Amino acid sequence: MAKTRVYLDWNATAPMRPQAKAAMLQAMDLQGNPSSVHAEGRAARKIIEDARANIAKAVGARSADVVFTSGGTEANALALVPGLRRNGDVATRLIVSAIEHSSVRSGGRFPVEDVQTAPVTSSGVVDLERLRTLLADGAPALVSVMLANNETGAIQPIAEIAELVHAAHGILHVDAVQGFGKIDIDINALNIDLLSISAHKIGGSKGTGALILTERLAGYEPLIAAGGQEKGRRGGTENLPGIAAFGAAVAAHLDAGAAAMARMQKLRAKLETGLQAVTPEMTVFSSDVPRLPNTTLFSAPGMKAETAVIAFDLEGMAVSSGSACSSGKVHASPVLTAMGVAPETAQGAVRLSLGWDTTEAEIQYLLEAWRSLSNVLVRSSDVVG
The missing domain is CATH 3.90.1150.10 (Aspartate Aminotransferase, domain 1)
Structure with a gap:
C-alpha cells in the first residue's frame, strides 16, 4: 500500500483546481491568436476578457485595469517603476517593507540609492510611525507593502498604510500574491494604486499573473513595449491557456x-x-x-x-x-x-x-x-x- x-x-x-485544468485544456484546442480579428481570434480574445473580468470582480477593480503577466514576480517588476504619477505628484523614490518578497526588495527599476526600507515590528507588521517618518523625509515615494506575509501569514494594515502614503503624496503598491484567495480584497476600499497577484497560488497554472494598474495613475512605462498587447502595457502574445486557467480558478474561488x-x-x-x-x-x-x-x-x-x-x-x-x-x-x-x-x-x-x-x-x-x-x-x- x-x-x-x-x-x-x-x-x-x-x-490546480479541476475547473482551471479543464479551462486550460479547452483553450489549448483553440487556434486563434487573441489579437486576430477573425472568428478564431475573437474566440481566443473572449476567453482572455472573461478571465480579466473574473479577476477584476475578485478585487473590486475595473476589467480595463487588469494587465496579464508571466507571474507575480513580473507583476512586481512592472509596478516598481520611477516616474509614476498620482494627482500630479511624481514618485521619485521607492520605500519597501523589510519583509517583502525578493522581487520587491530588489527595487525593480529604481536605482539602489533611491530605495529605502521600512522596518517592521516584532509581530511582523509594518511599523507605521517609522513609515510616517520615512515618507516625511523626502520627495513623494512609491511604497510597496505586501498584503500578507508568505512566511508568517501576518496581514498588513493596508488601509492605514494607504492613508499615510497618500497624505504624503505617494503611491501604494501591494503585493497580494500570498493573500489573494485567502482573504477578501477590495482595491478601492483599501485605496490601493497597484496590486500584484499570481495564478498558481489560487489554483491556476504556474507562469501566469496580473498587475492591477488603477486609472488613478499616469506615467507608466512598460517593461516590454513591443506588440501593443494589454493596451500597450505589456507586449507579447498572451498566454491563452494560462489566462484561461487563471480566470477559471478565480471563478471557483468566488463560488466557494x-x-x-x-x-x-x-x-x-x-x-x-x-x-x-x-x-x-x-x-x-x-x-x-x-x-x-x-x-x-x-x-x-x-x-x-x-x-x-x-x-x-x-x-x-x-x-x-x-x-x-x-x-x-x-x-x-x-x-x-x-x-x-x-x-x-x-x-x-x-x-x-x-x-x-x-x-x-x-x-x-x-x-x-x-x-x-x-x-x-x-x-x-x-x-x-
Whole structure:
C-alpha cells in the first residue's frame, strides 16, 4: 500500500483546481491568436476578457485595469517603476517593507540609492510611525507593502498604510500574491494604486499573473513595449491557456466564498492547538496579529528547519522552511531577521500552510506524527511522549 502523503505547502503553490485544468485544456484546442480579428481570434480574445473580468470582480477593480503577466514576480517588476504619477505628484523614490518578497526588495527599476526600507515590528507588521517618518523625509515615494506575509501569514494594515502614503503624496503598491484567495480584497476600499497577484497560488497554472494598474495613475512605462498587447502595457502574445486557467480558478474561488476561508481557519486552530499540546514551549510567529487563515510558522527549541522538513517528508508530509523561492538555501529568513527573532529560534522555523481541500484527517495525521518527530527534533525535557 502506498504511503499516505499530506500536502501542507499551499503557500508555495496550490494544486490546480479541476475547473482551471479543464479551462486550460479547452483553450489549448483553440487556434486563434487573441489579437486576430477573425472568428478564431475573437474566440481566443473572449476567453482572455472573461478571465480579466473574473479577476477584476475578485478585487473590486475595473476589467480595463487588469494587465496579464508571466507571474507575480513580473507583476512586481512592472509596478516598481520611477516616474509614476498620482494627482500630479511624481514618485521619485521607492520605500519597501523589510519583509517583502525578493522581487520587491530588489527595487525593480529604481536605482539602489533611491530605495529605502521600512522596518517592521516584532509581530511582523509594518511599523507605521517609522513609515510616517520615512515618507516625511523626502520627495513623494512609491511604497510597496505586501498584503500578507508568505512566511508568517501576518496581514498588513493596508488601509492605514494607504492613508499615510497618500497624505504624503505617494503611491501604494501591494503585493497580494500570498493573500489573494485567502482573504477578501477590495482595491478601492483599501485605496490601493497597484496590486500584484499570481495564478498558481489560487489554483491556476504556474507562469501566469496580473498587475492591477488603477486609472488613478499616469506615467507608466512598460517593461516590454513591443506588440501593443494589454493596451500597450505589456507586449507579447498572451498566454491563452494560462489566462484561461487563471480566470477559471478565480471563478471557483468566488463560488466557494467565505466558507472556504472559515474552514481553513478552523483547521489551523486545530493544528496549532495540537502542536502546542505536544510542545508547549514552541513559538508560533505573528500569532498576536491578524494572519492568513491557512498559515502557521512555528519553531521549537533546538529544532533545525532543514532537518525538520526532511523528517516531515519522510513521514509523508510536504512542509516548508519558508519561501519556496529560497528552497535549497540554508540561511536566515529575512522576514524573521527583520522581526528581531533570535537566530537560534529563526533557524528552526517551519511553515505549515493549508488549502481549500485540506481535511481534518490530514491535520490529525500530522499531529500524530509530530508526537514522535518532536522527540527527535526538539530539545526539551518537557515534550510529551
